Amino acid sequence: MEATMADGAAMARWTTVQDVTDHVWPKVRDHVTPMEWPVQAELIAEINRLKADRDAVILAHNYMTPDIFHGVGDYVGDSLGLAKEAARSDAKVIVQAGVHFMAETSKILSPDKTVLIPDLRAGCSLAASITGADVRLIKARYPGLPVVTYVNTTADVKAETDICCTSANAVQVVEWAAKEWGVDRVILIPDEFLARNVAAQTTVGIIAWKGRCEVHERFTAADIADMRAAYPGAEILAHPECPEDVLAASDFAGSTAAMTDYVAGRKPKQVVLITECSMASNVAGDVPGVQFIGPCNLCPHMKRITLENIRDCLINMQFEVTVPEDMAERARLAVQRMVDLPPPAIPARYDLFKARHHVAVELI
């Protein structure tokens, strides 16, 4: 009798969980087994309840796993899109389902909100490649040149920056900075490959830093050739943090937002996304009917964020990310300058004809 009552209670609880998670299942079922799903569904239901209790929103980056991206993300997208949504939101608490520099950017744009990250170890090889002190030395070496900094940097670096950029607007920002400062060269840091790929798209001279994303630097032109041989009909899309010869061998290059737009608009039969693995899984959930083929590389930092630590983060209100006010104020100016530029009509694409021509870059 007791067992029957317990079974009944469990069944009632599962029915409640199903009511609030059934819409998520079709988007994640290719990446979650039916055996795993009840545990994940319970966590998703619990997190969504906790968000309401805490007046919180979850910002989920494109590289989060599909259970997070489709199950608990209130806003999904690239790092800058997320930070802008954070600033627009009325919620008191922001949970950054992403890496530490993203949480800092959210705090910079939303100083009055509590910003939490579920795992403080979620770092980034690119952000770790440079410090504010390095930028001060670069400025001393190239006086009078504007410093354009990729958003994948710490607040300390942003504070030394004239204007930030993303992979979606880097060419536009570089050309704007050269015109504003009346110069023919700009400093574009810290991603060496992004800088090289931008240099191929503009006549503005680029001075670059040797930082790299450990996920994108591993792709090679040989990987692309292997994919073409194995899947002759597949369309190959590369992220501009990849080496130049990878872009030159691809069919399309653009930011994660541009890739999503491309797949949603063209619906190719087979597609290869040369970027972090979860990106393909997440786009697949929104664009059924397209076959996504590897290779891809996992970002170990992004993968530190899980449903379990998001739940714990909301229960314990941990781990808060703060930025000293004077640093935040200077960093905000750099981010805000970029935000104030007119947005491109569509997420920027890299012209692959230009990408096939080598352009010299001065590497610091």
Ligand code: SF4
């Ligand atoms: S994918 Fe690359 S740039 Fe993004 S967090 Fe991971 S290491 Fe950093």
